Amino acid sequence: MPVSRRSFLGGGLAAAAVAVTGTPLLAGCASDKKNTAAANAAVKLPTYVKYGEVKPDLPGTDVVLDGFLKYPASPVKAITDVPGDGKPITFMTNIPGAIPPAADKNQFWQEVNKRLGSELQISMASNDEYKDKFATRIAGGDLPDILNIPTDTPQIPGLVKSKCMDLTEHLSGDAAKKYPFLANIPTEYWKGCVFNGAIYGVPVPRGMSRTSLPLYRTDLLAAKGITDPAPKNFQEFFDLCKEMTSAKDNRWAWTRVPLSYLRMMLGLPNNWKEDGGKFTSMYEADANTEALEAARKLVAAGVVNPDAFNDKASARKQWFNGGIAAFDYDSFVAWNQYYNDNTAGPAFGVNMLDVPGFAGGQGKPWMGAALNNVTSFNKDSKHSAETLLKIANWMAAPFGTEEYLFRKYGVAGRHYTLQGTDPVPTKVGTVETGIGLQYISDSTLALYWAGKPDVPQKQHAIQAKIADRLVYDASYGLYSDTSSKKSAQLVKSMNDLENQIVQGKKPVSDWAAGVKTFLSSGGEKIRGELQDAFATAGGK
Incomplete structure (x- = not known):
């Protein structure tokens, strides 16, 4: 079943609710008439190129997610270049769990910085507190290089036009192939990143995983x-x-x-x-x-x-x-x-x-919300758009790659132990890895649970049963x-x-x-x- 333009639910009734922060979020951020549906519809979205180096045990469709019964024994080393430029990169995000140890006491975070080739400085807040913190930072003009923008933020077109990089030339059509794991994100998810007739961010996809x-x-x-x-x-x-x-x-x-x-x-x-x-x-x-x-x-x-x-x-x-x-x-x-x-x-x-x-x-x-958030880049950042897109591309390396294994589970021996080929998190791993990398960018969810092949089997089975009956929100992609x-x-x-x-x-x-x-x-x-x-x- 081909997925239509309005395929993904824009959040369901609860998630579609717009945040009320009580803070004058967009002072000086008014959008002009360029944010028209015609201009947005004319944008050529990134060409979708599915990554084919990892074969799922339970193949998905354009709706049903791929399932894996175990982690591949020899994960693919998918990225050879160091994505960072050697200078610190700042990021602001919510964290669903407890706030993890700071970088100087967190060996996972230290290893992330080493692999990125740039120190990633992350400002975190709990899910409950993030929107207020976000609004305060925007109002004060105190923006990080990389910004996690909740999809229910009021007047996003004006915000991104005023504060964020236009990424159209880097991502439109075949240009996205330079970033193969961003190109591996299906086209539909990018529709939620288009404002003012331009691509202003990178999607953090959800869709079926949020059903x-x-x-x-x-x-x-x-x-x-x-x-x-x-x-x-x-x-x-x-x-x-x-x-x-x-x-x-x-x-x-x-x-x-x-x-x-x-x-x-x-x-x-x-x-x-x-x-x-x-x-x-x-x-x-x-x-x-x-x-x-x-x-x-x-x-x-x-x-x-x-x-x-x-x-x-x-x-x-x-x-x-x-x-x-x-x-x-x-x-x-x-x-x-x-x-x-x-x-x-x-x-x-x-x-x-x-x-x-x-x-x-x-x-x-009902089909689940298309996006968790839109990740945009501060237009005043001292880093190039290419560097920040390379960071996002690294974060989107999919299940079965060595990068994904590290990003989600950390370092073997400290953050996880192997049970066969499956990484099983240690208590230290659970605490240290929760630094919010998944909100910079991410691949679509793979159905998998370490050591429990029955979990993806059950998940894949119910998704296959409901796929043809899913009801989509007609407002997705329309502002x-x-x-x-x-x-x-x-x-x-x-x-x-x-x-x-x-x-x-x-x-x-x-x-x-x-x-x-x-x-x-x-x-x-x-x-x-x-x-x-x-x-x-x-x-x-």
């Missing part, structure tokens, strides 16, 4: 005699949830209300739907009332952890790992992270549910200024209303008024801007 469905603890379900859960409709799903709940034993089926999953059962749009040039928000779909009623039913039946409405994502992950909850709605990235954080011992196992139709048949899963400024607050208001309804604090009938407010407060204007952008781009 989310219910993850479940295979060991907990097996203890109940359930080895292959495959509910055929909502009622069977509801019964399964009840079976996996025992409040008196401090066990619940769910970490949170799986409202997105219920919407997929009902075939709702993925954020924005386009039909004949007209755009419709997911919120407008009539079946929302049925999804909300079903969610209320789950909450009323007590199958959702009662703390779900108060605690953060980190707490939900602890419930799943600790066996307090059997199901969590999350992605393939999270699937691997759960194995990394496993506290339950060798019996621990994870798999993913397919999505049935609400009343039978097949549901429609709406109103969405950039207002989506965060609009989505927050709708999320708040959803939470009130599913907890029984407001009636489902309040949803219609909420949708009217969403549309009058900016949703209608976003629709118009998306439709104009779509038409101007020739419906591509």
Whole structure:
């Protein structure tokens, strides 16, 4: 199945929300009219040249990811040149885990600097704190050489035009072949890096790896005699949830209300739907009332952890790992992270549910967010664009290469041990390697878990099952200024209303008024801007 222009979800409803930082992020960064859909559509994107030196055990497609049962015994040394220019390079990023030891106490970081041929100076912040730090640095004009720009940053076109390098001449068309691992990133991902009629960054790709469905603890379900859960409709799903709940034993089926999953059962749009040039928000779909009623039913039946409405994502992950909850709605990235954080011992196992139709048949899963972030380069950097692109290219060397093995796992003996040909991280490795290199650039995710070939097999199988049914967000690659400024607050208001309804604090009938407010407060204007952008781009 060829992937269309609007193939990848621009983040789902939660991730598509625009950050509200409270900081005047773009003072002096106003974009001009050059940021038109026509100018962006005219940009020749990097030529895609798939790297063929590493052969997967489980071949993917343009949607399904490649899978590997073990790490290749003789990793390919893919890059011979040192990419750096000998001078320090600064980078600012978020970090999903704990802040690692500083460079002078971190042997992995020291080895990175040696291999790059430049000292990489990284300013880090936690996921929760990064957007505020980012906004403060932008407002103060204090920019690093390499900048991790979240996709939900307000008014990105003005920001990159004012502050970042135009990389079009270096990356457009066949020019990208000079950087073979950037060229190895499929074309669709680059659409999220085009603003003002130019390429202003390098993508950090996600797509299928961010597709989310219910993850479940295979060991907990097996203890109940359930080895292959495959509910055929909502009622069977509801019964399964009840079976996996025992409040008196401090066990619940769910970490949170799986409202997105219920919407997929009902075939709702993925954020924005386009039909004949007209755009419709997911919120407008009539079946929302049925999804909300079903969610209320789950909450009323007590199958959702009662703390779900108060605690953060980190707490939900602890419930799943600790066996307090059997199901969590999350992605393939999270699937691997759960194995990394496993506290339950060798019996621990994870798999993913397919999505049935609400009343039978097949549901429609939503494709995951195309990009984690856009990586741009400070236009005032003393480093050349070529040097910074070589650094990004090094960071994007794919699975099976020696560069990937080092970048993800570190140095053998200290940061990992070999189990056969598989690198198994040590405690030191887990602590020292988490310095955020994956947010400079990265290859598309490979399905793999060291020493557990059943993990990529399960992941590949569910991806193959859902690939032809994936629903894409029609707004990806189309810029709406109103969405950039207002989506965060609009989505927050709708999320708040959803939470009130599913907890029984407001009636489902309040949803219609909420949708009217969403549309009058900016949703209608976003629709118009998306439709104009779509038409101007020739419906591509």
